[in-house]
Amino acid sequence: MKTDTPRVIRLSEYAPYPFTVESLDLAFDLDPKATRVESTLKLSRTGDSGAALELDGEDLRLVSVAIDGEALAEDRYEATDSGLRIAKVPDAFTLTITTEIAPEDNTKLEGLYLSNGMYCTQCEAEGFRRITYFPDRPDVMTTYRVTIRADKGVNPVLLSNGNRVDAGDLDGGRHYVTWEDPFKKPSYLFALVAGDLARVQDSFRTRSGRDVELNIWVEHGNESRCPFAMESLKKAMKWDEDVYGLEYDLNLFNIVAVSHFNMGAMENKSLNVFNAKAVLADPETATDADYAYIEAVVAHEYFHNWTGNRITCRDWFQLSLKEGLTVFRDQQFSSDMRSAPVERIDQVRSLRARQFPEDAGPLAHPVRPDSYIEINNFYTATVYMKGAEVIRMMHRLLGEDGFRKGMDLYIARHDGTATTCDNFAKAMEDASGRDLSQFKRWYSQAGTPQVEAEGRFEDGVYALTIRQHTDPTPGQDTKHPQHIPFEVGLISRDGAALPLRLEGEPADGEAPLTRVLDVTEAEQTFRFTGLEAEPVPSLNRGFTAPVRLTAPWSDADRALLMRYDPDSFAKWEAGQQYATQLLLNAVNERAAGRNVAPDATRFVDALGTTLSDETLDPAYRAQMMALPTEDYLAEQMPVMDVDGVHAAREALKRDIAVTHADLFTKLRDQHRAAAGPFAPTAEGAGHRALANGALAYLTTDPANAHLAAEQYDAADNMTDRMAALRVLVELDVPERDRCLTDFHDRYQHNELALDKWFSVQAVAARPDTLARVKDLMSHEKFTMRNPNRVRALVGAFAMGNPTVFHAKDGSGYAFLADRVLELNSLNPQIGARLLQPLGRWKRMDEDRRKLMTAELDRILAAPDLARDIYEIASKSRQA
Template sequence: MSDTETMQVVYRSDYRPPTFWIDHVELEFDLDPHNAIVTTKITVRRNTDQPSRTLELVGEQLKLLSVSVDGVALNDDEYTASSDLLVLNDLPARCEVQTKVAISPVTNKALSGLYQTSGNFCTQCEAVGFRRITYFLDRPDVMARYQVTIRGDKSTCPVMLSNGNRIASQDLGDGRHEVVWEDPHVKPCYLFALVAGNLKCHRGSFTTASGRDVALEIWVEPQNIDKCQHALVSLQKSMKWDEDVFGLEYDLDVYMIVAVNDFNMGAMENKGLNVFNSKYVLASPETATDDDYLLIEAVIAHEYFHNWTGNRVTCRDWFQLTLKEGLTVFRDEQFTADQTSAAVKRIDDVAGLRAGQFAEDSGPMAHPIRPESYISMDNFYTSTVYRKGAQIIRMYHTLLGQDGFRRGMDLYFRRHDGCAVTCDDFRQAMADANDTNFDLFDRWYSQAGTPELFVTSAWDESAGRLTLSMRQSYPDLAGDLPGTKDRKPVPLPIRVGLLDAESGAELSQYNDVLLLETESADFQFEGLDRQPIASVLRDFSAPVRLRMQRSDDELAFLMAHDTDAFNRWDAGQTLATGMLLKMAQQAADGQPLDEPKLFSDAFAKILTDDSVDEAFKALAITLPRESVLGQEMDVIDPDAIHTAREFFRRSVAGSHRDQLTALHQSLAADGPYSNDQQSINRRRLKNVVLAYLVSLDTPETDQIAADQFSGADNMTDQQAALAILANSNAEQRIAALDEFHRRYHGDPLVLDKWFAVQASSSRAGALSEVRRLSGHSGFTIDNPNRVRSLLGVFSVNQSVFHQADGKGYELLGDYVLLIQSGNPQLASRLVSAFNSYRRFDTGRQELMLRQLKRIASEPNLCKDVHEIVQRALKF
């Protein structure tokens, strides 16, 4: 029997507290790339609720050198040890356990635990990386205070950082030095961090509301020291916002951020020492786009907000992950909405939710936001836990209002500061603080899938009454997935408004939040003079699929007049989706495609509407993604979808070519680059317009893109033009790609963009280009950003990845097998591209199934990939 066949399933229902608690941890690191020595002293006390005298400490790939209890070395027959488990029997009620282990950071390609990147030492311990550093109770409910001593070579590790405050340092006289750090706050081991190497610091400060001065330090490789100011300002904004909105102050004397190139995640909220993927720290106008700037600000905020929602109050067990992640995503979304445009931010968030999480909810990885079981916890850092989890938090906020939600947060912190708790504890705090009952919300935590909300309207002219009949249900899912059986109705706050059918004016007295808690209910609006137009699910007030029969004319009316910005955008998306699906069927049947006149007319009106900003216009005229269109088909036809969407875009562009050309020219900056909000909005619309123009495939429109590429003074305009050219047949395409590579091949983050624009191209021969790029000298599987920029982007390029001959599947399968032995987390993200295989035609199903079975047959398959593949095969 293979190792994968005996992989242990962990169940939420099996949670038990540990037999011992750990109160204090002393760690000593003698750093060496190949043979780092870690000495650990832990002060333990027996859990009085657990009578066992046995302490089991988990490890992973550790070499045990010694073990002692209360200073007395143990003989070999007094403990049981392997590379992944240390068992100590007959321990007293309180004692000190010391272990010494050896590890090899330089060969740690999993980027979990202590590893070396670009010559620097770095850690990543969430979820279960700490066990790769030392034997420990590697679980979030074990919270202790830490003191950390780091010793390293002065020439290669002049900077040595850990959590908390630096309390001592000295020169050891042998070419090494030592630094001691102490964290005064209890924390679980997943929040431990260590960074050491040749780094430079960009410094700042922040004065808290109570008058304390906090030192802010951003540590980067020396060549990147001039790209940190935006991150620093973002941090200062985040600290001020959290004080203003939630009354939460920072609690240490220093807050540090370190940027590293090789990192599996976006960033990590380790207490006082955040470790970041350099993608979310480094920025300059020449190398970062407007979207990069926004992402940096959002991720900086997210990790800072974790200081309270994740660190001060943490998870009892990993099944509660959404307790910290869903809540903190909601907080960072609110922060970004306050810094930019609430309407545009909401649309961006929902578009991402629909493209990623809705698909996850309908496939083999469907799970509740609080999962019931896992083999590898790393597989449940999902869109469901994060994005859908944030939508559940948003519903509390919608029902309670800003003040009620704040009361709930205040009570949550008063009750649980310094504790490891559950999702139920958060829900109870919200209920108790507002004297209400949220028991039905438990269903959101235990049920998987996206509810469908069916809405019909009935007009009684004689009574002046509009009745909205609402019904909710879950679509059936194949396979025996947790949380998909016997599902019950969930609480749905449905924000509704009514518009005058002639003028489009808002009937403000009818703007309300309706609460649907049962399977179905009728809601009536009285005292109306004439039949209105209903605007349902405003601001996307619940994470559902809205199923409401509306004519194209009604959707066009809402697209033109709805006073709710989200629903105005959504009406246009719904209108375009219906027309595109009809065209896709025509394409599949070999019929001529209809001109999208109704959408085209509304498109022109939006471009000239002075009541909305350019960023909203850019979103409103952008067509639904091909992957989102596929979700609306019983059997996904990627070729027909692509044909229909390209025809639709060219048709609209052709009808408005002169208007689009003039608009592109008018949106060009009339001065040097600026990153103020108006300039950002103008660039966003300009580049959407450019994509429409180049879709016409004429020498004149190609030249517009080439001129923008060569004349751009910022990465936003340059990358947009390059991506558009890379997806075209323009004769300037190759020259632009070569020039971009020549200019930026030495900058890793910008080189990622070069790979990504080619991987996202859907032009003929795109798959061959991806295969060629996978052999490029700049491509490496050791850097997650580089893999994601090529293979990750390619795997969501629907028309190319799902090429009918299966060559795209073979390419991805090859790399999953190549990567999984070194970096299981990265490989499991890639293999998830096969999860939707049952949604396609028989031929593609068989080809994807062949790759899944090929991967499953790998004798030394890592458990991360094993879990994803087995769920897919059983679906």
């Protein structure tokens, strides 16, 4: 039984580091079992004269310590499992430390490790301490000079941050390269890569006329799968210059793709390290979603050069300072590169699927957390996605010009420093003149605001009353009203957009057709005048605020908004909320023993009208076609009924499919043809999305399984092949096993494609899925040491298959707990992320609650439980 509780780190306890690191020289002698690292730090005291020097360090073998060239006897320092302490040091001195590490044995993939024979680092958040002893915190910034020595035959490529300043051969077939980064950075941005890599090279000319060398380094044989990532990089560099006036600051930019990586990518200064799935793409192996993901991730990591690297976090509680801001910037970029309405819908789908449940569960925390045990656990949907929504709301409140002025001021003030979310907000305030005092509650207050709208029409005036409240979350029982930017419109009963003139405004002049209300109180009423009849309100247009909205819309109102709302998001939202209400009513009827489903005729007809509207973007119509997910529907219930939700959703799909069978056949044929030969364009992706959505409806009738099999066989791209396979894995037809076998045999030597093969089986809502998943764990290509493969099989099952994961016998819970315990010693960071579905036990029925909490207790009772897993399990259990 675990008895030692890990220490809690608190924002309130922040104190500056008492020393400045003037410079750091690192020398690496690479060896899989015994890499030797010599670090030379020039330090000067900035704090109390009596303060000891304390450095972080984990899993290191200390070889020697010297101050100003004099070796220290063992009684002069104290080395522990967590660091190195030297009680007495001068006010200014040079510290030289030699350590030894074993990259080959590093299964945690933090620090320096091997990925398919290639040396690679991951130092965010606290991986640098697994390389050498150092003040491993983001507010300690210094310049780095790095020399790497290695066997030239095995590791011909030696990379680090900054500029290559020296290189040469050594005795014994070895060689060296020295890199120097002119910009100060924290240790989490340090990077080293060494191996036998192929290079894909290009260049970019900045707006000031400098030529930047661009390189993507990959394993040999993957060169042909890099052009899309390279073009995405150049687009991102151009976009950042055009939109934010930000130019790249060095003459070299490297990206390296690795097979084993805990994250999507890492923005190390000038040497971005990427999970291979965020770089490699070709039509045969990458879907349209993969291409869009690569484009967004490449942009995200590049944008970090200014919002994350040049300006970084003072402490890890400020993580959203860089991540929320940079997610918002990559979302802007994707919206400009693709369909803005479709991108916004995708963003909101993801927010509701991942962040809203986090806000409503035991792991709820503010965008700027107050405390943590393991910082790796706070790379969360709240910090990233809700953090981006906070920036988006600022952008909406200040306007395009005001926000740009705020960004310019923020960069001018804080370039080259480690700063805070408050300082970012202050720059926005000073540049715009707006008071953001109340708005900053979005950083400190956890939970999703619940917004209730009520309308009343009388004597030509429509009074819209908005009420807000936020439920208590762990550690925050009392909530205060947020400043909510809330965009609204009014639609007449014949579908016309109406002018919005607030009571008291002059009657002359043209009133706007949409406007953003500042909701700042628990209850406010906004009165719109000059109306001839009661309108239908269009609320939270564009999802201007990340809130849960309740409004008194009738079925007729929702159908009208689906047809006529000029705001693309609000039109989609009306359909989603209409479908949600129908489905939840059906679940309740089933639970009450009544098997008569609510009448969905009006919704089905309105959906058909929208799907038939050829003036709408095909990608947008594909979004309209997709019903709310089972996870989202279950989240709307006080007690989740996963079986009832699945049954109701499948029934509505069949109803829609039968009613619009001819339309779906037409859409499938028309848009397969319109897509033409595969090209990774947004236009082609839209045609494929609509055609494949139609196929999914047509194959709700198993008699149409041949349509999916024919598409699988004829596909010239992975998007269409996977769309067909996703349909077939749900069906009991011979084509299912045939196509699964073909896919395996076709792609067995392609790691990223094979991940898709594992995942598509793990998410099938079939009674035999868990048995299939267990069998797949014995597959020769499955390993718990590869995070991508673990996420593809175990993660897909636990997080993407609610029907089977929540089996009544608890088998899904036991399976997940076994995998988390297995990862405890291998890669606890991944184990902690997989564990989170068990934290939703309070939302389940009594029998499932007992089964889920029993597995949490089993995990907590395990010996030597890693901090990552302990924190998630203990918070989940105590909820």
